[in-house]
Amino acid sequence: MLGDEFGTASNIKNRVNRQSVLGAITSAQQRLKLYNKVPPNGLVLYTGTIVTDDGKEKKVTIDFEPFKPINASLYLCDNKFHTEALNELLESDDKFGFIVMDGNGTLFGTLSGNTREVLHKFTVDLPKKHGRGGQSALRFARLRMEKRHNYVRKTAELATQFYINPATSQPNVSGLILAGSADFKTELSQSDMFDPRLQAKVLNVVDVSYGGDNGFNQAIELSAEILANVKFIQEKRLIGKYFDEISQDTGKYVFGIDDTLKALEMGAVETLIVWENLDTNRYVLKNAVTGEIVIKHLTKEQEADQSNFRVSESQAELEVQEKLSLLEWLANEYRSFGCALEFVTNKSQEGSQFCRGFGGFGGILRYQLDMRTFDELSDGDYDEDFDEDY
Numbered sequence: 001m002l003g004d005e006f007g008t009a010s011n012i013k014n015r016v017n018r019q020s021v022l023g024a025i026t027s028a029q030q031r032l033k034l035y036n037k038v039p040p041n042g043l044v045l046y047t048g049t050i051v052t053d054d055g056k057e058k059k060v061t062i063d064f065e066p067f068k069p070i071n072a073s074l075y076l077c078d079n080k081f082h083t084e085a086l087n088e089l090l091e092s093d094d095k096f097g098f099i100v101m102d103g104n105g106t107l108f109g110t111l112s113g114n115t116r117e118v119l120h121k122f123t124v125d126l127p128k129k130h131g132r133g134g135q136s137a138l139r140f141a142r143l144r145m146e147k148r149h150n151y152v153r154k155t156a157e158l159a160t161q162f163y164i165n166p167a168t169s170q171p172n173v174s175g176l177i178l179a180g181s182a183d184f185k186t187e188l189s190q191s192d193m194f195d196p197r198l199q200a201k202v203l204n205v206v207d208v209s210y211g212g213d214n215g216f217n218q219a220i221e222l223s224a225e226i227l228a229n230v231k232f233i234q235e236k237r238l239i240g241k242y243f244d245e246i247s248q249d250t251g252k253y254v255f256g257i258d259d260t261l262k263a264l265e266m267g268a269v270e271t272l273i274v275w276e277n278l279d280t281n282r283y284v285l286k287n288a289v290t291g292e293i294v295i296k297h298l299t300k301e302q303e304a305d306q307s308n309f310r311v312s313e314s315q316a317e318l319e320v321q322e323k324l325s326l327l328e329w330l331a332n333e334y335r336s337f338g339c340a341l342e343f344v345t346n347k348s349q350e351g352s353q354f355c356r357g358f359g360g361f362g363g364i365l366r367y368q369l370d371m372r373t374f375d376e377l378s379d380g381d382y383d384e385d386f387d388e389d390y
Contacts, residue, residue: 001075002029021077024048027061039065046081069115089113096227097163097173097201098219099155101180101188102211106155108162109216110173111227116220119162121212124151152184156193163198175203175230179219181211203230238342239350242273242364251369255362257297257326259371268365269339272330275351275360276343280326285318287311294318297326339363 006025012018027047035043047061072085100107105123109116127144165172176198178185185205188194204226208218245253254263257280263269281303285294289311302308309318327343334341346355354360 002032005075005077020049023059024077027059031061031063034063041066041068042070044070044086048081068113071115094174094230095172096203096223096230097159097171097176097198098216099159099176099178099185099188100208100211100215100219101155101178101184102182102215103184104211106158107212107216108158111220116216118213118216120158122154122158126151152188152191153193155184155188156191156195159188159198160195163201164195169197171197171201173201174234175227176201177203177219177223177227178205179208179215179222181208181215203227232348235344236348236350238271238273239344239348239354242354242362243350245364252365252367253362254365254369254371255358257359257361260361260363261297263363263365263369263371264337264339266369267338268367268369269337269363270366271340271342271364272334272337273342273344273354273362273364274327274330275355276327276345278327278360282322282324282326282329283320284322285309286321287316288319289314289316293321 002025006022006029010018010022012021024047028045031045031047042065043063044066045061045063049057049059052058066086066089068089070085070089074082074085076082095110095112098107098109098111100109103124103126105121107121108119110119111117126147127140163171163173163176178189189199189202189205204223206219206222208215208222210218242253254260254269260269260272264272280297280299283296283298285296286292287294296308298308309320310316311318330341344351344354344360346352346360354362
């Protein structure tokens with residue numbers, strides 16, 4: 001395909017555009033030679049010429065396997081890199097379990113983002129109702145109920161096998177949808193054989209017209225609204241817990257970038273809460289005179305103020321060694337601080353209040369910590385310790 005595209009691109013009249021496109025196609029061909037086959041999650045390849053912040057042109061080639069399967073196929077020559085399909089992968093990491101159960105069998109599946117996976121399915125042969133009378137009627141009814149009971153029990157046991165993490169003894173899904181075309185789904189949800197840990201995760205019980213894969217697809221469609229609200233509900237609970245710590249003045253909370261990062265460095269942060277659209281960059285700066293390394297976190301407005309790139313006392317210039325989005329840095333480093341990282345929106349009432357009132361950056365602490373006392377330490381001491389590791 002790229003060979004054909006190379007021939008087509010050779011006919012581009014504009015010389016600059018022609019050279020750029022031909023160069024990008026050649027780079028793509030060379031990079032693809034490194035792959036013997038398409039990786040399990042697919043392949044993303046960007047190649048072309050970009051303009052850097054200082055106005056210079058730079059050729060780039062980026063290739064990687066997505067962290068989750070990507071359900072899109074796209075070849076495009078444009079004036080920008082298209083990341084829409086990758087953005088969809090980042091929208092939700094929550095995994096939801098689906099049990100589709102009818103009179104013919106059961107399907108166990110999961111849905112994460114736009115990726116569905118069938119974990120297991122099995123069929124069952126249940127006796128039908130019939131009109132035999134006399135003593136046979138009781139015997140057939142008893143056999144029918146016994147097989148039905150065994151069917152529900154097998155489904156409940158497999159649900160525990162697929163949706164409970166044996167290492168943690170906790171559910172490995174954020175929620176569970178029970179679906180089916182008969183009463184089996186309701187019977188399962190109310191059964192004592194159904195693991196109570198999974199019972200607590202049931203978000204919805206839906207009627208579908210089919211079993212198997214078709215029923216799975218229909219259950220996903222019918223549950224779309226409630227699944228979309230799960231993240232919203234989880235966000236409200238998380239920020240509600242954060243506000244409770246503040247209202248009760250427990251001392252187990254922190255807010256603002258500076259104080260939160262200090263607490264993070266101490267290992268005191270249990271849950272780091274960050275607004276998903278936080279527009280702050282992390283700068284690693286070097287004093288041009290002393291060689292000292294300084295870390296600063298600047299917004300777009302602060303970046304425009306050149307005084308942030310000079311030492312206030314000596315007016316020595318601070319040279320930029322590294323610039324990275326603070327969100328990206330946190331995503332890479334939060335595990336090293338032993339905390340959980342939660343991104344929130346400003347779409348809920350609680351989320352909006354967190355962003356407006358607390359700058360969209362804070363944390364729930366493991367133990368009580370008086371940041372006012374901690375602030376008495378000099379910024380120089382903090383920066384020195386912080387910079388030694390990061």
